[in-house]
Amino acid sequence: MNIKNVVVIGSGTMGSGIAAQLCNANIPVTLLDLKTEISEKAKKKIFQSKPPLLIDKNKINNIKVGNIEEDFHIIEKADWVVEAVVERIDIKHKLYEKILKSRKKDSIISSNTSTIPLKILSEKMSDKDKKDFCITHFFNPVRYMGLLEIVSETINDEKKISYLKNFCEENLGKGVIICKDTPGFLGNRVGVYAMQVAMTEAIKMQLNIEEADAIFGRPMGIPKTGVFGLYDLIGIDLMSDVLKSFLKELPKSDVFH
Ligand code: NAD
Numbered sequence: 001m002n003i004k005n006v007v008v009i010g011s012g013t014m015g016s017g018i019a020a021q022l023c024n025a026n027i028p029v030t031l032l033d034l035k036t037e038i039s040e041k042a043k044k045k046i047f048q049s050k051p052p053l054l055i056d057k058n059k060i061n062n063i064k065v066g067n068i069e070e071d072f073h074i075i076e077k078a079d080w081v082v083e084a085v086v087e088r089i090d091i092k093h094k095l096y097e098k099i100l101k102s103r104k105k106d107s108i109i110s111s112n113t114s115t116i117p118l119k120i121l122s123e124k125m126s127d128k129d130k131k132d133f134c135i136t137h138f139f140n141p142v143r144y145m146g147l148l149e150i151v152s153e154t155i156n157d158e159k160k161i162s163y164l165k166n167f168c169e170e171n172l173g174k175g176v177i178i179c180k181d182t183p184g185f186l187g188n189r190v191g192v193y194a195m196q197v198a199m200t201e202a203i204k205m206q207l208n209i210e211e212a213d214a215i216f217g218r219p220m221g222i223p224k225t226g227v228f229g230l231y232d233l234i235g236i237d238l239m240s241d242v243l244k245s246f247l248k249e250l251p252k253s254d255v256f257h
Pocket of ligand 1: 009011012015032034038091095112113114138139233238
């Protein structure tokens with residue numbers, strides 16, 4: 001196993017960030033989306049991003065762009081395919097079916113899902129494909145957030161997971177933790193719960209957004225965005241999907257409810 005060529009599907013916030021970090025590591029990467037214009041726009045955004053996602057802007061051409069209809073054949077050459085499309089299981093399932101038909105033998109396929117369990121993402125796959133499929137949960141902004149959660153199951157090829165972990169640590173500079181397939185994995189299970197508590201308490205205490213963010217920020221050892229600002233950074237639409245997913249996956253007895 002040797003990761004020399006990567007395809008990232010979905011060129012939104014996370015797909016762009018992952019592609020940029022691969023570019024920083026001199027790994028050729030293709031960013032695909034529904035339309036080439038979307039990935040092209042993403043590439044421009046990567047180039048202009050502040051704080052910069054790229055270490056060296058001259059390397060931008062390590063990133064190629066395309067769309068999932070005309071350029072899908074590129075999957076045949078990829079050692080690692082990262083799915084970073086919207087948090088919708090129907091869309092992800094359809095995409096996996098297509099990827100698994102064309103992928104290079106033994107390649108790694110992973111999802112950047114925030115909350116959908118691995119066993120649900122892979123429920124329609126053969127055991128052979130399940131071996132090579134895992135979750136690689138990067139955080140936003142990818143270049144600056146150290147944590148990467150890799151979620152695997154006993155069916156996974158352990159050697160491959162261990163190779164991927166080393167690759168992401170050494171080449172992408174991540175601190176990797178291997179997580180069990182539990183709702184929200186580790187970071188979101190704790191972090192989203194904390195954010196929900198902070199928001200609920202802020203509303204109960206009739207604090208305005210600026211006041212709440214001033215407290216639930218640097219003074220508590222939390223990024224200076226604060227809690228409401230962090231919702232904006234992550235994406236309010238995405239947070240709504242994340243919360244729905246927690247409500248669905250966590251047992252009624254869980255304190256989250
Ligand atoms: P986003 O909305 O910014 O981007 C999603 C992209 O997927 C869009 O460009 C959209 O055009 C594209 N897309 C939709 N359907 C597609 C398809 N069938 N084929 C190809 N492209 C398609 O979303 P995001 O914030 O980048 O999130 C992507 C994934 O990463 C989600 O699973 C999300 O839960 C997860 N995630 C997000 C964050 C975050 O902070 N935003 C953090 C960690 C994980």
